[in-house]
Amino acid sequence: MTDENGPESRAPESESGSESNPGSESGPESSSGVERENNGSRFDRLPASLEDRSVTGRPTREEVVAWWTDRYGVPVEVFEGYTFWEKGSGKLWAFRGEAPSPIAIEGLGITFLRTRRDHWKPTTDAVQRFGHHATRNVCHVSEAEAKRFVAGEDQDIAWEGDWGYLIVAHELAGVVEPIGVGLYLYNELRSQVPKGRRRDLK
Amino acid sequence: MDEFERYKPLIDDFEAFLAACERPLPTVVRVNSIKTDPDRACAALDEAGIAYEEPAWQPGLLRLDTDRPGATWGSVHGWWHGQEEVSAISAPVLDPRPGERVFAACAAPGGKGSHLAALADDSCTLVANDRSLGRLSALRFNFERLGVTSAAVTNRDARNYSMKPFDFDAFDRALVDAPCSCEGTIRKNPDALDDWSEGYIETVSTLQRKILERAVQATRPGGVVVYSTCTFAPEENEAVLDDVLEREDCRLVEFDLALDHDPGIAEWHGEAFDPSVRKAKRVYPHRNDTGGFFCARLEVGE
Structure with a gap:
């Protein structure tokens, strides 16, 4: 159980989504019961495409995969079997298992992409996991x-x-x-x- | 280490056992197959000028001639993870497969859990749970560096674990690497026995029974549960198995382990256990120059 990277090495600046997400807001549910805003206390699966989107501004799976292909040349097939989730506004995670959406747990796969600002930013975890497929x-x-x-x-x-x-x-x-x-x-x-x-x- | 005198009747060559417990432990890493393979890991060590040996009992383990395995490129890239050699026993005994639902009840800090994910080609659903949020932080840090994308991490009490967050109601396999008195880690932590008492062993064994019982209940009929600890105390090992055999529909099954080991013991301090607890395995430090460990494989009744 020896761990070369104890919790003390985890810096506050860590990209990983933390237990508290100061930058996120808990969205109220609309009268229709469909969430209109991001809820930072749980993971919500990204919609497949714009037609499936209910939360304003939430990136779609299609956009996220296209971004990796456009920016880095990572083939679309690399992400087959993965689902993408938002926990905290603009903090995306990549997961390769079964989970219902939404799900309020501590972690789901690895941190993957930050989409809050104009220029999207991949995480260290994602680049180390998928970056060897990149061509540009x-x-x-x-x-x-x-x-x-x-x-x-x-x-x-x-x-x-x-x-x-x-x-x-x-x-x-x-x-x-x-x-x-x-x-x-x-x-x-x-x-x-x-x-x-x-x-x-x- | 007077505390260990109680194990004298159990252990052949008790003096060698005590002498081994006094020696520091070799530095061992497990090669992370999610990110690389043993050949490339060895090549990276060659480039770094770090000598290594490969223990014969399990591929993918390396004993390194350095006390700083973290200060290497291989560690930066998550090519390997520093863990005690014996802690690599549990995951292959559980033997998770791609597509399965796998539970790690007490998963932090994540060495065995990431091993489970790697064995299932990082394409199972690994529910990695721990009651301690601080330890979960270490688990997540390790999982992310090791590139584990198949884990759902939860922070619950394993004694009454609820499947509620998930769409499924049973696991295919479960690992209970239970909190324990950690006697077997004495070579890594010379102060491991500082808080040792028979009272603590009794307390923690109650916790272990409840966690194992819940894990068996949460595993589908025909599924597999592995119980492991890093301690020698029969109260925390065979007695816990004896208890779950009585309470739940499950049985102990044989498994292979290429490390030199002893069978579980069927009697302790005048108490007789279900004789099938002999199918469990005890690993002592002096036999293989490792830490101490206990491991059992259970099958849930159909």
Whole structure:
């Protein structure tokens, strides 16, 4: 039961949805009984498409999968068998089991995507789990750069592609392995690795 | 370790047992098959210059020549998880399959639960429960790093676990890795016996009986329940099994374990147990240079 990452290493900035979601609001039920707003105390399954949507502004499964394909080239098939859930406004989770919606429990799969702001942001968990299927917006870094990145440091890196959230990957044991998310702006790669996941490997 | 004198009649080569309990434990990681395979994990260790041995009894375990397995790329990527070697016993004994509904009643901090998910190709429905919210936080952190996408995490009392959040009313398999007096972790935590008392053993055994009983009730006819602890006390092991055999429709079944082990004991302090408790397995530290462990496999009546 030894755990190399005890709870003390979990930083408040962690991307994982926490027990309390200060940014979320508990939506009142409308007279029809259908939720119109997001309820931060439970997981709600994303609607398949816009036609199935009742909560205003909630992303659809279709949009979420299309975003991963458009932005990173992850094939649609990778997400077969997965359902996507919102707990806390704009905090999406990916789950590969059976659960009814809504469901008020502590966790459902892994944190997956933040959609609250204009630019959607994948989580470290999602990038590590699905990022090896990506074909674009993947920034391959050297060993030295990878160590700075996972330590949480920002660094100047030449990058010819799009700005915004990139998958940062390095080579490990002969395979390209995604480490996490970097925000690329003005020739600088800003590490988005949450505090609890940072390591000093130097 | 005078507390262990009570086990002298049970253990061959008792002096070697005590000597083993004094030694620190090797650093062991389990390779996480959700993210990589043993060959790549070994290649990553080679690149990091960390020497390792592969225990023969179960593939995917590595004994590392470092006391900081967390400060490695493999750990960053969730390629491996640091856990005691014996804690890798329970999940393969439960043997979960893709598509099944699997219950881990006392799942935090998540080493065995993530092992269950990996064995089912991360495509079962793993209900990972723990009563402690703090420990659940550690479980979620570990599950996320290890890429476990098939787990629904709940924070309930396993003694009266309700299936209410879910659409199904029974599990195919359940693991009860029960809270216990942790005697078998003495090599990892030299202070493991600080709060030891026979009174505590009695208290925790009541808790164990109730959790196991509920897990058997929540498992479908023909389903499998595994009961494990990291302690030697028969009150927390065979006596708990004896109790559930009497109260619930289930039976103990044989299983394979490639580690050197002893059978369960059918008598303790003058009390005779159901003789089938001999099908359970006791793992002692001096036999395989590991921690101590107890494991039993039950089948629920049809």
